[in-house]
Amino acid sequence: MSSVDTGSSADAPATDVTEPVDELRAGLLASFEHELGDAVTGSFLRPGVDLWIRVDAGAWRTAADVARRKFGLTFFDFLSAVDWMPSPFGRYEDAEVDTPLAEKLNQPYELQTGAAGGETRFQMLARVADVRSRRVGVTLKSDVPDSMRIPSWVPVYAGAEWHERETWEMFGITFEGHPGLRHIYLPSDFEGHPLRKDFPLLARVVKPWPGIVDVEPMPGEEAGDEDAEAEGGDAG
C-alpha cells in the first residue's frame, strides 16, 4: 500500500477514457512528490474532482509548510481525524440491550481505509486550498503512529489551533508543539474520546432506536435484496 496511486477502492470508473486529464491537480501532486520525496506514502486523484495525498507522520508539518509557503495553498480549510476501525456496535441496529459492552469491544477486525490508503487505525485528515489564483484544494492525510503523537500545524496555519484541540479531545491524538491542548467542547473532566469507534453512543445502547423500522425493506421488496439499487425507486 505504499506506492503512488494506490489506494483506493473509491469509485473512479476506470473505463471512462473520455475524462480529461486533470493537469491542475496532477501538477500539484507532482510538486508535492518532488518536494517531499519518499514522505509521500500514497495518493489518489479523481480527475476534475479532488486530490488526496498521504504523507508520513514525520513529514506532517513539513507537508503543511510546503503547501502554504511553496504552493500557495494558504487557505486552511479544516483538520480532523478518522478512526478506521469498524464500529463494534455496528450501526446500533440490534436491540440486544443486555449484551455487555465489553463483549462487543476488543474483537479482532480488518482495517479498511479509504482514498490514498492507510496502514493505521487513526488517520489525520486535513484540507488546505488555494483560493486566490488556482482555486484548488487538496486533502492531506497521514497515518497516526501508535504513540498517538503527530506534529502540530499551528506554527504553519494559525487556524489549526482549535481544530487540533477538537481532534485531541475527540480522538485522543496529541499534537506536538500545540500551545495548549485543552478541551474545547466537552467538560474539562470528560473521560474518553467520543469520536473513536469504540466509544459507544450511549443513547442508542441503553434503548434501541425506534426509527429502526425505517431501514427495513419496504413491503414488496425482499429482505436483503442487493439488486434494489439497480431498480428505479418511487421517484414521485
Place this chain on the structure above:
Amino acid sequence: MTAVSDRQRLQYIAAQAADARVNVELETEGMTLNIGPQHPATHGTLRIVVRLDGEQVVSADPVMGYMHRGYEKLVEARTYPQVTTLINRIDWLSSFCNEVPFILAAEQLMEVEAPPRAQWIRTALFELGRIANIGLFLGELGLQLGALTAAFYAFRDREFVLNQIEAVTGGRFHPNFDRIGGLKDDLPKGWIDETKHVMQRIREFCDEMDDLLVGNEIFEARTRGIGVIPAEVGLSYGLSGANIRASGVDWDIRRDDPRLPLPYRDLDWKVWTHPDGDSFARYWVRLQEVREATRIVDQLLDGLPGGPIMAKVPRIIKVPEGEAYIATENPLGEMGYYVISKGDLGPFRVKIRTASFNNISVLPWVLRGVYVPDVITILGTLYFILGDIDR
C-alpha cells in the same frame, strides 16, 4: 496585502503594548470580564473570557461547547436520508443551506445528478436562506451597536422570506426538503410571482439599511477601522464567506468551484469585495451580498426549467464506497461535509466543516488590544451562529 491605515497601525502598536504588559502587570492590575454565555451578540451561548487592562483587551479566550450536540457522532448511527434532519440544526437561520452540501456530497459518491429543475429550485431556496439569514444580520448589527430601529425592520422583512420558504417546504426554520437525487416537492402555484414581490421588498429593505446605518456617523465611527483582519491572517485562520471577501480576497465558492452542479455560473451576478478588512467592510459586503442574492433569485425564477424534480434513485439509499468533500458558499461562509462511505446505509464518518468555527477562531487574534465596546462590534460583524460553531 491591502494598505494599512493609520488607525490599523495604531491598533497594532496598542496590541503589541498590551502584549508586553501581560507579563509584568496582568496578574496584579488586570481584570477578567466574562462576556456571555448569554449576550445578544453571541447568537446563542458563546462565552468569551477577556482579560482587560483598563479598557483594553489584553487577551480573549472564547469558550464554546454550551451547545455541543455531537452531530459527527450521531450521523454515524443514521441513514443518509435521516442525516438531513440533524444537520438542519447546525446553522438554524438558513437551515436549507446546511442540507445542500451534504446532499451534493452523497450525490457525488452515488454518481447521481438531480435534474435541472431541482438544481434551480435548490439554488433559489439556498439564496432565500441567505437572504433570511444575512437580512437579519443587517438589522441586528444595528441593535448591537445601539440602533434598535434597524433590527425591527430586519425582523419584519425576514418574515416575508420565511413565508416563501414555508410555502414551498412546509417549514419556516427546518425545511428538511432536500433529497438525494432532487427535492421533496415542486413549487406551489403562484409562488414565483409572490417571491418576486418579496425580492423587490428585500431590495427596498437593503436601501433602508443603507440609509439608516451605512451613512450614519455613529455607525461608521463604531465600525470603521475596528477589528481589521488582513487577508493573510484571515486565510491562515480559514475565514471564509463575507469575512474574507471584506479583506479583499475575491473568492466565492458559488462562482469559483466548477464542480458544483448548482446553476450559479449561468446567471449574471457579482461577487463584491472590500479592501479594508474592518467591521464596516464586513457589513458592507454582506449588504451587497443580499442585493445580489435577490437578483440571483429573480433570474432563477425567470429561467426555471421544466421537467422532473427527482432523479431515479433507489428506494433504499446505499452510497457506494468512497470519500467526497463538497462545500458550498453558505451565508456564514464555506460549509462543507467530508463524507466517508463504506457502501452502507449510513455514512462511516462525516467531518462537518462549518464556517463559524473557523471564523470565530480568529477572535483571540483580532480582539487583542481593542477596547471593550469594540468587542461587541467585532463579534457582531464576524457574524456567527452558535449552532454553526458547536455542531
